[in-house]
Each structure stands twice: as structure tokens, then as C-alpha cells.
Amino acid sequence: MLIGTIKEIMNNEYRVGLTASNIYELVEQGHEVLVEKGSGVNSGISDEEYQEAGAKIIETAKEVWDRVELLIKVKEPIESEFKYFRKNLTIFSYMHLSAHKELTAELLKKGTNAISYETLLTKDGELPCLKPMSSIAGRMSAIIGAEYLQKAKGGSGILISGLPGVKRANAVIVGAGNVGENALKMLVGLGANVTILDVNIKKLGLLDDIYKNRIQTLYSDSENLEKAITNADLVIGAISLPGLKTPKLIKRKYYKKMRPGSVIVDVAIDQGGSTEVSKPTTHDDPIFYVDGILHYCVANIPGAVPLTATEALNNATFRYISLIAKLGIENALETSYEIKTAANIINGKVVNENVAKSLKLNFN
Template sequence: MIIGVPKEIKNNENRVALTPAGTQELVKRGHTVYVQTTAGAGSGFQDDEYQKAGATLLPSAADVFAKADMIMKVKEPVEQEYKLIRKDQLVFTYFHFASYEPLAKAMLESGAVCLAYETVERADGSLPLLVPMSEVAGRMSIQEGAKYLEKPLKGRGILLGGVPGVKPAKVLVLGGGVVGANAAKIAAGMGADVTIVDLNLNRLRYLDDVMPKNVHTLVSNEYTIREQVKESDLIIGGVLVPGAKAPKLITRDMLKTMRPGTVLVDVAVDQGGCIETCRPTTHEDPTFIIDDVVHYCVANMPGAVPYTSTLALTNATLPYAIRLANQGWKKACQESQELRLGLNVIQGQVVYKAVADAFNLPYTEVSKYLA
């Protein structure tokens, strides 16, 4: 198979979809890899490393898209890439279709096969290609939240861990999944007073067992959240419904009850956000303020730490990429339920129900294409 790796062009997106090590693994299995020049530079991988691994460098994204049977990316295609994607071309990346209708429509029009990292799912319900970036984003959410609590950045002016004789900040984490657990771990390590809310009692029992004593758990409901936001200094939104829009747990009217300078970090922003007042921001302009509440809603948080993020992501994606390259997408998805669940759009049809439901689009059973 011919695999293409274009340079990411989303604002401050420095990750790359394939490392030189991954390139070598594909090349030694007989595949051809084309990499756009400087695609890996932001993550610390130079062109000559890709060449030594067996890749061929191409000067432009258009050249890469034109040659490849499978495109490997990190973030969803942006508008200037839409027309480069060909009919029947396999695009393997994060899509988050349910949060952005123009992207879904563009991919339907392209006739491409869109296999989304975020909906590849194991039998136990875990999301192996979302986990590494959720781990990074969860940990980063506290790092960024602590920074924006500083007064010069319009926060409350509170030190996350406090000092002897002064109480630490109160951190509320919405969701006890991968994002929430990683956020809570870092916040607790910095000495904050942390509360995790989640609907799953078994998950709360587990977190209660493994987390430090400065982490508390509560069952999630509207009443509890309304009460907690009044006293919280930093609120992390880490709620995910695979492939669908995130539920709005923080509503606009709740902002009025928060203390001025409270910081909201919505890690779910690339799935529409779990905070009603959230809108996607960039690393270049990461925050905005509504009702004296600081909103940090960067849609590609891990892009700020690209070396760590690229290695973590490609550790997870490479085995799937090798399988797709070796077998082709149809056979690979016939034999792997995990990969089959990653299929969102095939040749102009939506084959993932949550995406179809998000925009009232016709839904086609994926089995039609795998027969």
C-alpha cells in the first residue's frame, strides 16, 4: 500500500501521524511511505530521519494526497485539504465529525473512506486510539488551569496547592474516565482539593480506592454540579460519548453562581464541549471570558507538547496502520471489530450512527460495505 503523511496545518498543531520508527516498520513490510517535507519537524523528527527509515519526501501536501492510498493524519482535515481527498482514499485520523457539520459534509462529498481514531473501540468499551491523547490532555488541563488561575491572566489569583496556613484551590473534575483520572492525579499531586463527579458508581469506587486522600468522589447530577461549581476554583470538563456530541453539564446560567476568576478547561471541546459557553480556541488565543469566568477551550491541547504526544499517539496507532496497510481497509475491518467501529463515512454514506444522528443524516449499516 502507498501511505501518505502530510504536514499538519491546524493552528499550532505540531504533531505528526507517523514517526521515523513507524515509517521503517511499514517500509520493511513492503509498503511505500511518502512524507511531506518538514512534517515531523515540530515533533523533533527531521527529514533525513524519515529518509533513512525508507520514506520518500514530497514538497507539498497536494503531492502526498495525490499519491497515497491511505492518508495518515493527526487532526481532522481542514478546509484547504478537503479538495485534496480523493474518492475511495482511506483517511485514518481523528475526525470528531459530530462537532462540525461542514467537515462531515465535505468528507461525504469526497467519496473517501474515513476511519476515525476516536471511535476505534475494543470489546471492553475502551478507546485505544483516544486514550493516549486523553492522558496527555487530562494532565495538561491542570497545567494550563493552574496557569490561568494566576491574576495577570484574569484568574482568581490562587495557587493550586496552597501553602502552609492557606487552603489549596478546589478543583472539580467532570467525568471519571481517562481525562478525568489523569487530571485528578496531577491536581492531587500539586496539592489541590479535588472532587471527581461521574455517573458510574463502579468507576467511582475504583477511583476512590486508587486516588490520594485529597481526591473525593461524588455521583454526577445537576444538583450536585450546581452546588460544586459555586465553590470550585478550577473546573475540568472531561466527559465523552464516543462519536457523539458531549452532553452540556455546565450551563450558561451556572456561570453567574461562580466566583470571578474561576477557570473552566473544556477538554471535550473537540466533541462539541460539555460546557455550554465553550467554543473552540487555539494555542495562539487560548482563552476568553464570560461573566468573569475564564474559559480555556483549545481543541488540540496535546499539540502544545508534540514530542510526547506524537510518540504516545503513534505507539497506539501503528499496529492498526500496519494491519490496514497489509490487508486493505475492507479485509482489516471484516476481521477486526475494533477497526470496523472506526469507520464513520464510506463512499458518500454515514456508517456511524452517532454521526448520522448529530446532523439528521441518512445512516447506512457498515456491513453493506464489508460483505
């Protein structure tokens, strides 16, 4: 199969879809790999390393798009890339189609296949391609939140850990999935007073057993959410429903009772966001205020740490890339449960029920 990867052009996105070591494996398996010049430099991978692994370095992204059968990306294509869509092309990347109507419409119009990391599900319910990036995003959300609480950064001016004789910051995590777990780990380590909410009582019980009296676990209903959030200095939006838009559980009416300069880090922004006012921001312009509350809604948080993120992502995705390359997309869909769950659009039809439901489209 002819496979390719390109330089990501989303704002401050420094990850790359394929590492040199994974390209070496693909070439050994008999595939041809094209890499746009300079694609890996921000992830610490030079063009020379790619060449040594057996890749062909291509001058322009257009040529890669035009030639390959399987394009490996990190983030969903942005508007300037829509012109490259065509039949007989499969894109394998994070797609987040339920939050991107225009992207979905273009993929359907052009007949381009979309295979999404974030909906790839194993039979035991794991999300192996989403997990490493959500782990990074969860850990970074705690660090970012602590930073933006500083007065010089626009926050309220509270130290996340407090000091002897001075109270700690109240941190609230909405959602106890992988993002929430990793945010919790960091916030406990930073010394915050942490509350985590979810509807999964079993998961809350496990976290309670691990952290004991160092955290507060609460069932996520409207009353508990409002009480926790209105008393919070830092809120992490960590809700994840694969393929579906994120429910707006963090209500604007809560802001009236919050301390001005309190911070909301909305990690769920890729799927539409977990507050009523969330909108995607960039690493260049990461924050905005609503009713005195600072919102951080960067849609590609792990892109800021590409040396870690690219390797972690490739470790998770390579087995599926290799399978598609070996079998072809049609046979891979027939034989692999995981690839079938990752398929969002195939041959001009939406084949993921949650994506269709979110966008009110026909499900095939």
C-alpha cells in the same frame, strides 16, 4: 499500499502522523510511504531520518494527498484541505465528525473514507487510540488550569495548592474517564481540593479506593454539579462519549455564583464542548471570558507537547495502520472489529451510529 503523511496545518499543531520507526516497519512490510517535506521537524524527526527509514520526501502536501491510498494524519482536515478529498482515499486520523458538519458533508460528497482514532473500540471496551492523547490532555488540563488561575494570566489569583493556614483551590472534574483520571492524578499531586463527578458509581468507587480521603467523589446529577461547580476555582470538562456530541453539563447559570476569574478548561471541546458557551480556541488565542469566568477551549491541547504526543500516538495507532495497509480498507473492515468501530464514513455513507445520530444523518 501507497501510504502518506503530511505536515499538520491546524494552529500550533506540532504532532505528525507517522514516526520514522513506524515508516521503517511499513517499508519492511513492502509498502511505499510518502512524507511531505518538514512534516516531522516539530516532533523532533528530520527529513533525513524519514529517508533513512525508507520514506520518499515530497515537496508539497498536494502531491501527497493526490497520490496516496491511505493518508495518516493527527487532527481532522480543516477547510483548506477539503479540496484534496476524492474517492479511493482513506484518511485515518482524529476526525470528531459529530462536531464538524461541514467536514462530514465534504467527505460524503467526495466519497472519501474517514477512519477515526477516537471511535476505535476494542471488544473489552477500551479506546486505545484515544487513550494516550486524552491522558496527555487530562494531565495538561490541570497544569493549564493552575497557570490560568494566576492573576497575571487573568485568573482569580489563587494558588492551586494553597499554603499552611491558607485554603487550597477547589478543583472540580466533570467526568471520570481517561481525561478525568489523569486530571485527577495531577491535581491531587498539585495539592488542590479535588471533587470528581460521574454517573459510573463503580468508577467513582475505584477512585475513592485509590485516593481515599484526599478527594471527594460525587454522582453527577444536576444538584451535585451545580453545588460543586459554583464553589469551584477550577473546572475541568472531561466528558467523553465516543462519536457523540458532548452534553452541555456545565450551565451558564452556574457562573453567577462563581468567583470572578475562576477557570474552566474544556477538554471536551473536540466533541462540541461541555459548557453552554464553549467554542474552539487556539494555542495563539486560547482563552475567552463569559460572565467573568475564564474559558480555555483549545481543541488540540496535546499538540503543544509533540515530542511526547507523537510517539505516544504512534505507539497506539501503528498496529491498525499496519493492518489496513496489509489487508486494504474493505478487507480490514470485514476482518477487524476494531477497524469497523473506527470507520465513520465509507464509500459516501455514514457507518458510525453515534456520528449519524449526532448529525441527524442516515445511518448505513
